[in-house]
Amino acid sequence: MPEECHCNIPLPLKEDQSNCVFCKMLAGQSxxxxxHEDAKVAVFVPLSFVNPGHxxxxxxxxxxxxxxxxxxxxxxxxxxxxxxxxAIRKSSFRxxxxxxxxxxxxxxxxxxxxxxxxxFPRYAGDGFGLKYDPRHSFVxxxxxxxxxxxxxxxxxx
Numbered sequence: 371m372p373e374e375c376h377c378n379i380p381l382p383l384k385e386d387q388s389n390c391v392f393c394k395m396l397a398g399q400s401x402x403x404x405x406h407e408d409a410k411v412a413v414f415v416p417l418s419f420v421n422p423g424h425x426x427x428x429x430x431x432x433x434x435x436x437x438x439x440x441x442x443x444x445x446x447x448x449x450x451x452x453x454x455x456x457a458i459r460k461s462s463f464r465x466x467x468x469x470x471x472x473x474x475x476x477x478x479x480x481x482x483x484x485x486x487x488x489x490f491p492r493y494a495g496d497g498f499g500l501k502y503d504p505r506h507s508f509v510x511x512x513x514x515x516x517x518x519x520x521x522x523x524x525x526x527x
Contacts, residue, residue, distance in 0.1 A: 410446045425490070427486065428485065434485065437474075
């Protein structure tokens with residue numbers, strides 16, 4: 371059984387259970403540049419960011435992955451992301467577009483195992499992008515194979 375962070379919710383074994391940086395911020399044990407707080411989420415400026423205006427939205431409960439969130443919290447995060455993205459667009463930060471980025475799991479580049487949604491402004495030539503390996507090609511499958519994929523996922527809803 372994994373140890374628990376200060377919020378008494380088990381963390382993944384690979385995570386340093388005593389050092390959940392986001393839980394420490396929520397507990398007032400680490401400095402944070404807070405933008406918004408409510409009963410379900412907190413929104414703040416990360417130490418490292420893609421562009422000025424980049425923020426993180428985290429749940430107050432410790433949930434390593436999106437699947438660990440209850441439906442109400444997941445929906446609330448998107449509601450707040452909607453409001454935050456509008457505020458970024460109205461701000462003085464350069465913003466020609468907005469990215470929502472979620473890394474859910476190590477293979478998806480998640481580094482902090484407390485769910486967090488990145489919301490950040492984008493503009494042409496900002497230098498940020500996801501790298502695409504040209505050896506990977508998108509596959510166009512016949513409809514029966516697409517239907518089979520859809521059925522497999524649907525059976526687990």
